[in-house]
Every structure is written in C-alpha cells, then in structure tokens.
Amino acid sequence: MGKAYKKIINGRIITPNRVIVDGQLLLSEGKIVEVSDGNIDAPNSEIIDAKGSYVAPGFIDMHVHGGGGADFMDGSIDAFLTAAKTHVRYGTTALLPTILTSTKEQIIQSLALYEQAAARAIQGSRFLGVHIEGPYFAMKQRGAQDPRYIRDPDPAEYMEILASSSSIKRWSIAPERAGAIAFGRMLRERNILPSIAHTDALYADVLKAFDNGYTLVTHLYSAMSGVTRRNAYRYGGVIESAYLLDDMDVEIIADGKHLPPELLQLVYKIKGADRTALITDAMRAAAMPEGPSVLGNIADGMAVLVEDGVAKLPDRTAFAGSIATADRLVRTMVAGAGIPLVEAVRMITATPARILGVDHHVGVLANGKDADVVLFNDDIEIRLTLVNGDIVYKHETYYGRNYFC
Structure with a gap:
C-alpha cells in the first residue's frame, strides 16, 4: 500500500x-x-x-505547570495526561512540564511519573522533557514558590536528581546563590539549559552566569531584580542585564496580567521575536472556572485564588501563577500589544524550538x-x-x- x-x-x-x-x-x-x-x-x-x-506551526510551551485541574506535581500519571489533553485544545502541540520548588523526593518522584506518562500514547500535547523550577532561589524573590524548600544548590542533592532521570531539559536557578555557577556549568556539560530565575542578581552576577551557560531568563520581569541601590550606588539587575546581553534569550508570560502592553512592547522592541519566547506558566486552574485553587501538589501545595484571569496569593499581594493557554498569549501580543501576527507566532513556535534545541524537527x-x-x-x-x-x-x-x- x-x-x-x-x-x-x-x-x-x-x-x-x-x-x-x-x-x-x-x-x-x-x-x-x-x-x-x-x-x-x-x-x-x-x-x-x-x-x-x-x-x-503547533505552539510550543516551554514553561507550564498544569491545566484542566491537574498539576504536574500531583503525584500521578493522570495529572500529566490531563494537562496534555487540556492544552492541546488551545493549540499547544508540545510542552515542557515544569516541576516546582519542593523536596528532593518529590522532584525525583515527579520525574519518574513524567517518564511513565511520556511512554504512553497521549491524545494531547507531546512532551519535550522536564523543566525544574527551583529550589535554588533567592528567598526575597520566591514569589509563590514554597519557602520551606528554598536553599542553596547542594551537589549531593542535584547529582542524585540528575542520576534519577535523563528527561531534564532545563533548570531554573538564582545564579547568585552559593554554588550556582558551578552547577550551571555542569548542567551545560550535560546539555541541560540553566536559566536565571527568582533572583536578586546584579549585572556582574548575570554576566558571570551567562559566561557559564545561563543563556535564558525565566519569565522576564517576574520575581527578579531591576535597578537596585546599594550603599548609595545604583546597579543594574537581571532585567537590565537581559537587555544588555544581546545573546541572552528571555521568556515572558504574555497573559495580559503579568505584564502590561507597554512592557510587552518594550521586550519585543529590544529583544525581538527571535530572542523572546511566550510561555503560559499555567497552573492547574488553566481552562477551569475561577475560584480557590492549589499551586503545586494537590495534597500539600499552596492555596491560591483565581480571579480576574490570573492566580493570586490569598491575600492578593502577588500573582501566584498564570491560568493562560497558548492561544491567549498570541491574542494578547497581537490585539493587546500590537505585535505583528507572524512575529507573535514565531515567539511561540520557532523561538522556543531553538532555545530547547528541537528546531531540527519542530517550530x-x-x-x-x-x-x-x-x-x-x-x-x-x-x-x-x-x-x-x-x-x-x-x-x-x-x-x-x-x-x-
């Protein structure tokens, strides 16, 4: 035949x-x-x-925590499958399940469940590997990351995590934490992308990190330093560093809530479509009714409130994750920020494909x-x-x- x-x-x-x-x-x-x-x-x-x-081209979401009522840290294969089936309805054909700050044991368990889920025939978005977000972050920039588990990179710990799985594709870290530079260098040697996130780093810290393999900034503007004053002197933070380093890639949560139109336009004007990836950073409440929800594991995760199209901490002092889907990102960039459609599509197809090293077959x-x-x-x-x-x-x-x- x-x-x-x-x-x-x-x-x-x-x-x-x-x-x-x-x-x-x-x-x-x-x-x-x-x-x-x-x-x-x-x-x-x-x-x-x-x-x-x-x-x-199918949309590629390189930073997503869940959707459809499921989180990738729920401790079940069904959670992975449910999220994949949810996001495919909104144009996401490939995604990178993201694991939150937690215990070493929970991270290893989530990696094992990912590999079991990825081995199944999925009627949904395909999996491209795992993104670990944390736990090596700056406490002051933790956002909705659980403070109980935030710590410095521990070689004994992260080597055990790395030995448990070959599916890790990127790891988000605050580069100013003790041991983070050596950790990033080691990740690059294993073809894992280290990314700058939840950080109080100054320009000198970012430059050192960039020289040691940190070529991506996780959700630009969210949970990171800008211009900082110390002992009367001003210093550039991660935001300014991302703009100054031409070869630094960035990702943005273009849900229309985390960043206003003028900042979306500024990122596009300076970094361009070839260096900017759109991400949902979606948690379990994506494609679900608004109201109370949980960020992270359903049993012991962080309680959040979903309203006005975004997840917030219960006291409404900060955002606690996005409920966006990929179509909303493109719609926001085009209708809200005035970015040309072809460029907006590139930011959720060809650009993330290149950043993740899968542009030889998708994007x-x-x-x-x-x-x-x-x-x-x-x-x-x-x-x-x-x-x-x-x-x-x-x-x-x-x-x-x-x-x-």
Whole structure:
C-alpha cells in the first residue's frame, strides 16, 4: 500500500518569512511533505478545508505547570495526561512540564511519573522533557514558590536528581546563590539549559552566569531584580542585564496580567521575536472556572485564588501563577500589544524550538519537519490541532462532529 496523505487547503499558511494566502499543506506519516501557494497534486488525500483559517506551526510551551485541574506535581500519571489533553485544545502541540520548588523526593518522584506518562500514547500535547523550577532561589524573590524548600544548590542533592532521570531539559536557578555557577556549568556539560530565575542578581552576577551557560531568563520581569541601590550606588539587575546581553534569550508570560502592553512592547522592541519566547506558566486552574485553587501538589501545595484571569496569593499581594493557554498569549501580543501576527507566532513556535534545541524537527512549517499544525481564526481561536499529523482536537461548531470521519 502507498503512503496516506492529508492535504490542508484554503488556508493562510504562516511560514518563517511570509503568509501564503490560499495555500496548501501536504502531510504524510507524521511529517510535512510540501508547503505550496498552488495546488498540490496528491490524489486520494484526506482533505482538510481550513476555511480561510490561519495555518501555523503547533505552539510550543516551554514553561507550564498544569491545566484542566491537574498539576504536574500531583503525584500521578493522570495529572500529566490531563494537562496534555487540556492544552492541546488551545493549540499547544508540545510542552515542557515544569516541576516546582519542593523536596528532593518529590522532584525525583515527579520525574519518574513524567517518564511513565511520556511512554504512553497521549491524545494531547507531546512532551519535550522536564523543566525544574527551583529550589535554588533567592528567598526575597520566591514569589509563590514554597519557602520551606528554598536553599542553596547542594551537589549531593542535584547529582542524585540528575542520576534519577535523563528527561531534564532545563533548570531554573538564582545564579547568585552559593554554588550556582558551578552547577550551571555542569548542567551545560550535560546539555541541560540553566536559566536565571527568582533572583536578586546584579549585572556582574548575570554576566558571570551567562559566561557559564545561563543563556535564558525565566519569565522576564517576574520575581527578579531591576535597578537596585546599594550603599548609595545604583546597579543594574537581571532585567537590565537581559537587555544588555544581546545573546541572552528571555521568556515572558504574555497573559495580559503579568505584564502590561507597554512592557510587552518594550521586550519585543529590544529583544525581538527571535530572542523572546511566550510561555503560559499555567497552573492547574488553566481552562477551569475561577475560584480557590492549589499551586503545586494537590495534597500539600499552596492555596491560591483565581480571579480576574490570573492566580493570586490569598491575600492578593502577588500573582501566584498564570491560568493562560497558548492561544491567549498570541491574542494578547497581537490585539493587546500590537505585535505583528507572524512575529507573535514565531515567539511561540520557532523561538522556543531553538532555545530547547528541537528546531531540527519542530517550530516551523517546512518540508521534512514534524506535522505539528494548528489552525485558528482572526481572533486566534483554535479550530484544529494536529500532532504528528494526527487530528487530536477539532472545534465541533466549526467543522461539525463528523467532519473528518
């Protein structure tokens, strides 16, 4: 038997350089075979009519804690699967489950559960590895991270964690903590990305960290130092350092709550789409009704309040995580900050793919890449999501219950 093909027609295809109006996309065996601005001759293909929707690479969320009522630290395989099934409905075809500050034992358990979940056939976003956020942070910049577990990097501890799993892809750390520079250097030797986060570092600290492998800033502006005055003298903080270091990548929570439009515009103006990744930083309340929720493990995590489209500490003194989905990030950048659509899409596709080192197979619509594809309308509302060429979500009111049967 010959190859089976899917052909997407009548779409506005977003490529790295342009939008192809009324373009066509041919998929087969989980790969993109052809991208064209004319008809693709592929008889007997399964036809998917985009109906004028945009056709984009699948969204990549490189920092997410959960969704759909589940958190990656809940201690169950089902939590991983539930979050993956939730976020795929909003265009996320690949994500990096994020583990919060906690005990060594909880971190190791979560890594083991991740590997069991990743081995299953998932009708949702695919997993790209694990992001550990903490516990080596500055106490004053902990945000909603549990203060009970914040500490300096301990080689005996982190070597045990690293030995327990080969799935760790990035680790967020405050670089000014004792031992953090050596830790970052060792992570780079293992092809794990160290990232600057929850930190009071000054420019000199950041520069030293950058020279030792810290090439990403975790959720820029959130839980980090800006211009600081010490003994009457001013010093640049992490925010200024991120702007000064041209080769430093940043990620931002573009939910319309954590950063106002003017700061989204400033990040884009200085860092550009090629150095800025959009992240949800979503916790379990993503795609759930507002009200009381829990950040981290459902049994002993931190109580939070979800209102006004964001999670807050119960006393409302600080945010405690995002409830965003990937479509909301793109919508906020375009409609709220005035960023061109193609650039906003790049920030949640090609840029995170490069940062994570997976751009050889995902992140753009091009021949030979994985067939991770998302269709959305002018309001960035998701109509269809394909992972590895398989339709894993369709908007029934748009396509109908039996459209592809």
